[in-house]
Amino acid sequence: MTIRQGMLALLAEEPAHCYHLRVRFEERTGGTWPLNIGQVYTTVQRLVRDGLVETVPVEELAPVGSATARSAETSGSAESKSGADDGAPRGSAPQDVEQFRLTTAGRAAVDSWWATPVVRGTPGRDELAIKVALAVTSPGVDVRAIIQTQRTETMRALRDYTRLAGEQGSDLTWALVLDNLVFTTEAEVRWLDHVEARIARAGGGR
Amino acid sequence: MSAPVLLRMAGVARVHGQGEAAVHALRGINLEVRLGELVAVMGPSGSGKSTLLTLAGGLDTPTEGTVELAGEELSGLDQNRRARLRRRGVGYVFQDFNLIPALTAAENISLPRELDGISARKARREALAALEEVGLREVADRFPEEMSGGQRQRVAIARALVGPRRLLLADEPTGALDSLTGEDVMRILRARIDAGAAGLLVTHEARFAAWADRTVFLRDGVVVDSTGDRPGAESLLAVRPRA
The missing domain is CATH 1.10.10.10 (Winged helix-like DNA-binding domain superfamily/Winged helix DNA-binding domain)
Known part of the structure; x- marks a missing residue:
């Protein structure tokens, strides 16, 4: 907004x-x-x-x-x-x-x-997406390690948001904000899982 | 002081088959779960998650290493003692609930206790208390088909931790539930662990794994990482609204 x-x-x-x-x-x-x-x-x-x-x-x-x-x-x-x-x-x-x-x-x-629905528009520059895209084509870079390190960090964030959500009372506004953070973070984990599987299938699981 | 370790897996490996056909389902697993702790296990299909759960519950034995439940090494017990320890110490929660359709909620929960040899009256009393703890006292005399998916799973959680059972092993417990119901189930599961149990949760859904104290990641039978249980970055807590 x-x-x-x-x-x-x-x-x-x-x-x-x-x-x-x-x-x-x-x-x-x-x-x-x-x-x-x-x-x-x-x-x-x-x-x-x-x-x-x-x-x-x-x-x-x-x-x-x-x-x-x-x-x-x-x-x-x-x-x-x-x-x-x-x-x-x-x-x-x-x-x-x-x-x-x-x-x-x-x-x-x-x-x-x-x-009117919110139009997503042109995606902004996402450091993680850029990092992974470059890692895939950079020699000597362990892409799986990069993905795992990121997944661990993102899971940590997701856990912390979930704890905050568990602590919140009946404030609907705050619950919705936290839900948004939780779902966005979850999407990142799912994307990392997908990237890992795609790289493995392409035989590039280095 | 740290809570006591309920489940300890040390150097655990599980190999299926022999020679060239051998499949290394798990290798070098070291994992401890303490009372009051919920640990999530994530990993792609075939990474060894289900094998880990099976070994933790004593339904299978490792080809290497040891599994201890409440200080007792499972492989050192004969089959009968292992079965008894399993029945009294471990409860399971599955994606498809696994309730017996011909039994009411209370009967589903009291059955394993009656198999343990306690009286039907005492088993029912325990079952009602277990239902109370998951907020479902009112469904005690309903059959599974008369309950919603969320209620069935909460009954399964009650059954998993009835009586002296302290280790809860959950395999995709939210897999058959919608988003909000899954959240309700995780809230109950978390509360039951906090009240004095320990849990190992296998899930592929990050949002539900996030209810755990820590998440371990498996790949090709090996633990490749863990979130640890340290608090998150201060920056995360900055989103908290002011009082």
């Missing part, structure tokens, strides 16, 4: 300050994708430029103590893991900054996002 679409989805619920957007984004994604306030501010400015978001006129501003403000003020999540670099005030939301809301076009963009 891009930050842009995340911000639009949150603004579809209610108008908010950039500060609150950051806090709520982290709360809603299990704290797995921390943002700094600069990223949020830049994203919202671009959404305003594109006509998807607008500033709430001063006379329509939500009163202090609204649901959003309360959420931010009571949440420990406001203390971002990446937060040391953003210079944002701690513990309470700044009251003298702009509030933003969706325009009609912005609401349509959110509806369209929910209705």
Whole structure:
């Protein structure tokens, strides 16, 4: 999910300050994708430029103590893991900054996002895939050893994610985030198994 | 202090056949499983996983090396004593549950205890307690066909650790279950191990092997690596949400 679409989805619920957007984004994604306030501010400015978001006129501003403000003020999540670099005030939301809301076009963009599958697009450069691909054709490299070393490390990660999942309570958001990590890591193990079998079949099990 | 070792395999090898036709199913296996520990075994088909499980449970004997269960070396026992130790000490969980269709859940669990010579009443009491521990007290009088796959496997886990049995040997226990049910079964299995048993889990599914304390990898009958049981990288724990 891009930050842009995340911000639009949150603004579809209610108008908010950039500060609150950051806090709520982290709360809603299990704290797995921390943002700094600069990223949020830049994203919202671009959404305003594109006509998807607008500033709430001063006379329509939500009163202090609204649901959003309360959420931010009571949440420990406001203390971002990446937060040391953003210079944002701690513990309470700044009251003298702009509030933003969706325009009609912005609401349509959110509806369209929910209705459209995520396109995988061009795969990013994956160090492991590149490493294995190069190892297969590099003389004197023990590919099976490389695969086994990686499999052990990936299994270790999978075990740790599974332990975290076992410790989690009834927080559905956090459970879904962990499930994603578990399934992604499992896929890597399965891919390594497959690579090993394919190399063995090709007679290149060196 | 470390928990006591329940299963110890030292220098274990198993060769099928002789001469040129000999197949080395396992070679130089050294493995310890302690009480409270679950060890997963992974490896491609033909790597020796099932042979390892068979030897660990005393259903077969190694051609080299020793297998000790609760301090007793299995190959040093005559057939009857080995069978008794196996019946009292080891429980199995299979992919296809292996429950007897004509017996209820409680009867499936109490049968091996009755074969051990304890009274039917005491065996039933133990069976009900075992069902309670896997959260299935309510299915005690149901037949296997009246239960879901997940319930059947939980009954099998209860049977595997009924009475004094402490070593659980599981061969693809989640193979016939959907993703969430498989997870439920692993959670129960893990809890039963944590409560004072030891387990050896053969699986080809990394996601379920991840419930183990460590995973050993077999290839061509040899242990090629192990995850060890040290905690994971700090970076992993960084994904944990703040309280």
